[in-house]
Amino acid sequence: MEPIICCSKQCRNKASTVPVFEGISDVSGAINEFNRGVSTTNLFQELETTSTQEGSRNQINSKRKGLKFSSSIESNKSPGPDGFPPVFYNFFWNITNHAVVSAVQAFIKFKMLPAALNHTFITLIPKIQQACKFEHFRPISLCNVIYKIITKILAKRLKPLLDNFIAPNQTAFIQGSNIQENSIILHEIMHYLSKKKKAFDRLEWGLLTLILRCLGFCDLFVDWISLCITSCSYSILINGASFGFFKPTPGIRQGDPLSPFLFIIYGELLSRILNRAENSSPTISHLLYADDLTIFCRANTMDAQTISDCLDLFNDWSSQKMNKDKSFIHFSVNTYPFLKSDILATLGLKECNHKLKHLGLPFCKPKNRKQAFNDIIDKTKSKIAGWKSRCLSQASRVVLIKSVAQALPIYQMSTFLLPKTICYKPDSLFLHFWWGENENNNILPLKSWSTICLPKSVGGLGFRKMEEFNKAITFKLARQILCKEDKLWIKIFQAKYIRHLNLLDLQKPPSNASWIWQDIVHCIPTIAAGACYSLSNNSHVWIWEEPWIPSLPGFIPKPKSDITLIPGNFNFVKDLLVQDSNIWNLDTLNGLFDPQTVLEITKTLIAAENEPNQFFWVLTNSGVFSSKSAYNSIICNRSPSVAPTIWKQLWSAKIHDRHKIFWWKVLNNILPTRCRLNQLFNIPDTTCPLCHNEQEDLDHIFLRCPFYERIWFCSKWCFRLSSISHLSFTNWISLLLDCRSTIFPLDDSREELIIFCVTAMASIWQHRNSIIHDQSTLSFPALLNSIHKKSFDHWNAQLSKKLYDKMASQSGSCIKPPLGWLKASSDLSFKDGSAVGAFIVRNSNGSIVQAKSFSNICIDVDSAEALALLEAVQSLDHLALDRVIFECDNLNVISKLLHSDLSLNWSSKNLIREIKKFWFKWPKWRFKFISSNFNWATHNLSKWARLHNSFAYFDLSSLPISVFCDGGYPLVDRL
Numbered sequence: 001m002e003p004i005i006c007c008s009k010q011c012r013n014k015a016s017t018v019p020v021f022e023g024i025s026d027v028s029g030a031i032n033e034f035n036r037g038v039s040t041t042n043l044f045q046e047l048e049t050t051s052t053q054e055g056s057r058n059q060i061n062s063k064r065k066g067l068k069f070s071s072s073i074e075s076n077k078s079p080g081p082d083g084f085p086p087v088f089y090n091f092f093w094n095i096t097n098h099a100v101v102s103a104v105q106a107f108i109k110f111k112m113l114p115a116a117l118n119h120t121f122i123t124l125i126p127k128i129q130q131a132c133k134f135e136h137f138r139p140i141s142l143c144n145v146i147y148k149i150i151t152k153i154l155a156k157r158l159k160p161l162l163d164n165f166i167a168p169n170q171t172a173f174i175q176g177s178n179i180q181e182n183s184i185i186l187h188e189i190m191h192y193l194s195k196k197k198k199a200f201d202r203l204e205w206g207l208l209t210l211i212l213r214c215l216g217f218c219d220l221f222v223d224w225i226s227l228c229i230t231s232c233s234y235s236i237l238i239n240g241a242s243f244g245f246f247k248p249t250p251g252i253r254q255g256d257p258l259s260p261f262l263f264i265i266y267g268e269l270l271s272r273i274l275n276r277a278e279n280s281s282p283t284i285s286h287l288l289y290a291d292d293l294t295i296f297c298r299a300n301t302m303d304a305q306t307i308s309d310c311l312d313l314f315n316d317w318s319s320q321k322m323n324k325d326k327s328f329i330h331f332s333v334n335t336y337p338f339l340k341s342d343i344l345a346t347l348g349l350k351e352c353n354h355k356l357k358h359l360g361l362p363f364c365k366p367k368n369r370k371q372a373f374n375d376i377i378d379k380t381k382s383k384i385a386g387w388k389s390r391c392l393s394q395a396s397r398v399v400l401i402k403s404v405a406q407a408l409p410i411y412q413m414s415t416f417l418l419p420k421t422i423c424y425k426p427d428s429l430f431l432h433f434w435w436g437e438n439e440n441n442n443i444l445p446l447k448s449w450s451t452i453c454l455p456k457s458v459g460g461l462g463f464r465k466m467e468e469f470n471k472a473i474t475f476k477l478a479r480q481i482l483c484k485e486d487k488l489w490i491k492i493f494q495a496k497y498i499r500h501l502n503l504l505d506l507q508k509p510p511s512n513a514s515w516i517w518q519d520i521v522h523c524i525p526t527i528a529a530g531a532c533y534s535l536s537n538n539s540h541v542w543i544w545e546e547p548w549i550p551s552l553p554g555f556i557p558k559p560k561s562d563i564t565l566i567p568g569n570f571n572f573v574k575d576l577l578v579q580d581s582n583i584w585n586l587d588t589l590n591g592l593f594d595p596q597t598v599l600e601i602t603k604t605l606i607a608a609e610n611e612p613n614q615f616f617w618v619l620t621n622s623g624v625f626s627s628k629s630a631y632n633s634i635i636c637n638r639s640p641s642v643a644p645t646i647w648k649q650l651w652s653a654k655i656h657d658r659h660k661i662f663w664w665k666v667l668n669n670i671l672p673t674r675c676r677l678n679q680l681f682n683i684p685d686t687t688c689p690l691c692h693n694e695q696e697d698l699d700h701i702f703l704r705c706p707f708y709e710r711i712w713f714c715s716k717w718c719f720r721l722s723s724i725s726h727l728s729f730t731n732w733i734s735l736l737l738d739c740r741s742t743i744f745p746l747d748d749s750r751e752e753l754i755i756f757c758v759t760a761m762a763s764i765w766q767h768r769n770s771i772i773h774d775q776s777t778l779s780f781p782a783l784l785n786s787i788h789k790k791s792f793d794h795w796n797a798q799l800s801k802k803l804y805d806k807m808a809s810q811s812g813s814c815i816k817p818p819l820g821w822l823k824a825s826s827d828l829s830f831k832d833g834s835a836v837g838a839f840i841v842r843n844s845n846g847s848i849v850q851a852k853s854f855s856n857i858c859i860d861v862d863s864a865e866a867l868a869l870l871e872a873v874q875s876l877d878h879l880a881l882d883r884v885i886f887e888c889d890n891l892n893v894i895s896k897l898l899h900s901d902l903s904l905n906w907s908s909k910n911l912i913r914e915i916k917k918f919w920f921k922w923p924k925w926r927f928k929f930i931s932s933n934f935n936w937a938t939h940n941l942s943k944w945a946r947l948h949n950s951f952a953y954f955d956l957s958s959l960p961i962s963v964f965c966d967g968g969y970p971l972v973d974r975l
Contacts, residue, residue: 531616570592605911
C-alpha cells in the first residue's frame with residue numbers, strides 16, 4: 001500500500017503540462033527568462049546610516065561544536081546536489097567531521113566557498129492541481145548540508161540582534177513572536193491586507209549589503225553574507241531529473257537558513273520609509289509578516305498618493321514589485337462611495353471582499369462565525385478519507401489522529417474560540433475513523449468519546465476533545481497579557497480594554513468587543529486557577545487580594561477565624577518578612593494565619609534580589625504556561641480523582657502498541673462479546689460459539705472455554721486456570737502487570753510471560769472472530785504454533801532491545817577529581833514536603849574530607865535538590881576554594897544551571913540564581929550531572945541523617961563506614 005501512496009503523491013507533483021523544451025539550453029533559457037521577469041535589478045540610492053550592535057564571528061573550533069550545528073538540521077530533510085542528507089553526516093560524523101570542519105573554517109578564516117558547495121537544486125512544487133505555467137510552481141531550494149551548517153552559524157549570530165533594529169510591527173522570524181500577532185492586531189483595527197509578489201526572488205544584493213552596513217554590521221560579517229548569497233548557482237529538478245546550470249539574478253533562496261532573517265532586515269527598509277511618511281496618521285501605520293504587508297491610513301486621496309509614492313520609492317531602491325492582482329483595499333463602513341472610487345483609481349487596486357483571509361485567519365468579523373471556519377471540517381474530512389483506503393490497526397489510527405488530524409485546526413484554535421459545531425464535527429469524524437466504519441458509515445462505539453479522550457493515566461487513550469483543547473491553547477493569549485509581555489498586540493489590548501484594571505478581576509467582556517477579546521475574557525477563570533506571583537524581598541503583592549502562595553488552594557491566604565480586623569500595616573507580602581531580608585517573620589505569620597497556612601507560606605521561597613512581580617504557571621514545573629497543563633486542568637472535572645495504577649502499568653509495559661490497545665479494550669469491557677452485545681441490543685443467542693455451554697463473556701473466552709483453556713496449559717508455564725477460577729479476567733491482567741505481585745515470577749521471565757499472555761489473548765480473539773464472521777476453522781495445533789511463534793519473535797526482539805539499552809546506558813563511574821581539585825556530591829531524602837539533604841567532599845585521592853547534612857521544608861524534589869547543591873556551594877565558598885567540581889544526580893537542576901536559555905522551575909529558580917551568583921564569583925568551578933548509581937554514598941548519608949535526626953557537619957570518624965562504601969575510598973578526619 002505504501003509504494004502506491006508514494007507513487008500517487010509523485011503523480012500529483014509531476015509537471016506534465018509545462019511547455020516542452022528541447023535540450024538543456026532551452027530549459028535553462030526558459031527558467032532564466034522567468035527568473036529575470038521576477039528579479040529585475042535597478043540602481044538604488046544611498047541609505048541613511050543608523051547604528052546598532054555589530055555582528056561578530058562564530059567559529060567552529062572543535063568537532064563537537066561542528067556536530068552540534070550538523071545535528072540542528074532536521075535529519076529527514078532532502079539532500080542537496082551532493083546527494084547526502086543530514087542524517088548521513090550525523091550518523092557517520094566520525095568520518096565526515098574533518099571535511100565539514102575544514103570547509104567551515106576555510107569559509108570563516110579565508111572567505112572561501114567552493115562553487116560546488118554553494119550549488120543548489122530548485123525543486124518545483126505545484127501550487128495548484130494541473131499546474132501548467134512556471135508561476136504555478138513554488139520553487140524550493142535544496143542546499144548542500146555543509147553550506148547549511150555555514151549559514152546556520154551566521155544565522156545564529158544574526159538572530160539575537162534582530163530585536164535591536166527590527167520594528168515591532170514586523171513579527172516574522174523574530175524570536176518570541178508568532179504568526180498570529182499581526183492577525184490579532186488586524187482584527188482589532190479592522191483594516192486589510194495587501195501582498196507583495198515573490199519577495200524571496202526579488203532582493204537586490206547590493207542594497208541588502210548596504211542595509212547591513214547601515215545597521216552597524218562589520219565588514220567581515222557583511223562579506224560572509226554577500227559570499228553566501230552571490231556565489232550560488234542553480235539547477236532545476238523537473239520530475240526528479242536535474243536540468244541546466246545558471247547563475248541567478250538578485251534574490252535569496254527559500255530553504256537557506258539565512259533567508260528568513262535577511263528578508264525581514266530587507267523589509268525594514270520599507271518599514272522606515274512608511275514611518276518617515278507617517279506624520280499624523282494612526283500610531284500603527286503598517287504591519288509586516290514576511291511578504292505580507294498591511295498599510296493603514298485615512299480614507300483620502302492625499303494619504304493614498306503618499307502610500308503610492310512610498311511603494312514606488314521602495315520599488316526603485318529594491319526592485320520589489322507589488323502584485324496588484326493579489327493586492328486589495330478595505331474601506332471602513334462609513335467611507336463615501338465617491339471617495340472609494342478616487343482612492344482605488346489613485347492606487348490602481350481593487351476593493352476586497354469579506355471572505356478573504358490574512359495569514360490563514362479571517363481578518364474581519366463575518367456575519368456567520370461558523371461559515372468562517374468551515375474549511376477546518378473540509379480539511380479533516382479530506383485527510384481522513386485518504387487514510388480509510390489503508391488497512392490500519394486501531395493503534396495506527398491513534399497515532400494518525402493524535403499527530404496529524406487533531407493538529408490540523410491548531411493554528412486557528414490558537415487565536416479564536418471556534419463555534420461548538422465546528423469543534424463537534426471533527427470529534428465525530430475522529431470517532432467514526434477510530435472505531436472503523438462499514439460500507440454504510442455505521443459504527444459500534446462501545447465507549448463514549450468523552451471517556452476515550454481522557455489521558456492515558458486515567459483510562460483514556462489521550463485523544464483531545466476539540467472544544468476543550470481549543471480553550472486550552474487560547475489560554476496562551478490571556479497568559480501573555482497577564483504577564484505583560486512586550487508585544488505590540490498586548491499594548492493595544494491593554495490600552496483598549498484593560499488600562500488600569502486587573503485582568504484577573506474582569507468578569508464579562510464589553511458587548512462591542514472583538515472576537516479575540518471576548519475569547520480571552522472567557523479564559524480568565526481557568527487562567528486564575530494556575531497563575532501565581534513569584535516573590536522577592538520587596539514584593540508589592542497584596543496579601544489578601546492577589547495570588548502568591550503556590551502550594552495553598554486558591555493561592556490567596558485567609559486570616560485566622562478569630563481575627564475580625566486586620567492590622568493596617570500588613571498589606572503587602574514584604575510586610576511578612578524580617579526587615580531587609582528574605583526570611584519569613586514567624587511571629588507575624590503565626591499571629592495572622594492558622595498553622596497549615598503558615599506551613600504553606602514557609603515553603604514559598606523568596607528571591608534575594610529586588611525583582612519585579614511576575615506571574616508564573618503553577619501547573620508546570622518550569623512555571624511556564626503550556627497548553628498541555630491547561631488542557632489537563634480543564635478535563636480534571638471529568639477525570640477520576642484517583643486513577644487506578646493499572647493504566648500506568650499498561651502503557652509502560654514492553655509490548656506492541658496494538659496489544660496495549662487490545663488490553664485497554666479488555667480492561668474497559670468494550671470487546672463486542674455476545675454478552676456485551678446483549679446489553680445493547682438484546683440478541684437471542686449469548687452462548688459461546690465454540691463450546692455452546694456457557695454465556696460468552698471475557699472471562700469465559702480467555703479463561704474457561706475448554707477449547708482455549710488448553711492453550712494456557714500447553715505454554716512453558718503450564719497454567720491450570722482452574723486454580724485461579726476465583727479471579728476475574730481483568731484482575732488476572734492487573735496482577736500480571738503489577739510488578740509488586742508475587743503470584744507471577746519477578747525476573748525477566750515475567751516479561752516473557754506478559755508477552756506470551758497478550759499474544760495468546762489477541763490470537764484467541766482473532767480466532768473467535770474468524771469462526772463467527774468468516775466461518776473458517778483453524779486446528780488447535782496450528783493456532784498453538786502460531787501463538788508460540790509470535791510470542792517467541794516478540795520476546796527475541798525484546799531481548800535484543802534490552803541488550804542495546806544496557807550498552808547505551810553505560811556511563812562513567814565515580815571518577816576521582818584531578819590533582820589539586822575537590823569534588824562535592826550532593827543528594828537528599830524527600831518525604832511529605834520535608835527535605836533532608838547532604839553533601840560529601842572528596843579530594844584528588846578520592847578520600848572524603850567533609851560531610852554535612854541539613855533539614856528544610858521544600859515544595860518538591862527539584863527545589864530540594866537545588867537547596868542541597870546550594871548548601872554545598874555555600875560551604876565551599878566559605879572555605880574560599882576555587883577549584884571544585886560539584887555533582888548532582890538531578891538532571892533538571894543541572895540542565896537549568898548549565899543552560900541559561902532553559903526556563904527555570906518556578907519552585908527552584910531563586911535557588912538556581914543564588915548558585916549562579918557563587919559561580920560568577922568562582923568562575924573555575926564546574927557543575928556536572930552524575931548518575932544516582934554513583935552517588936549513593938551521599939544518598940545514604942541523607943537517609944542516615946533523617947533516621948538519626950542529625951543535621952550538622954559530621955565528625956567523620958563517628959559515622960559508620962557502611963555509609964561511605966560507594967567506591968572503597970578511605971576516610972580522613974578533616975578538611
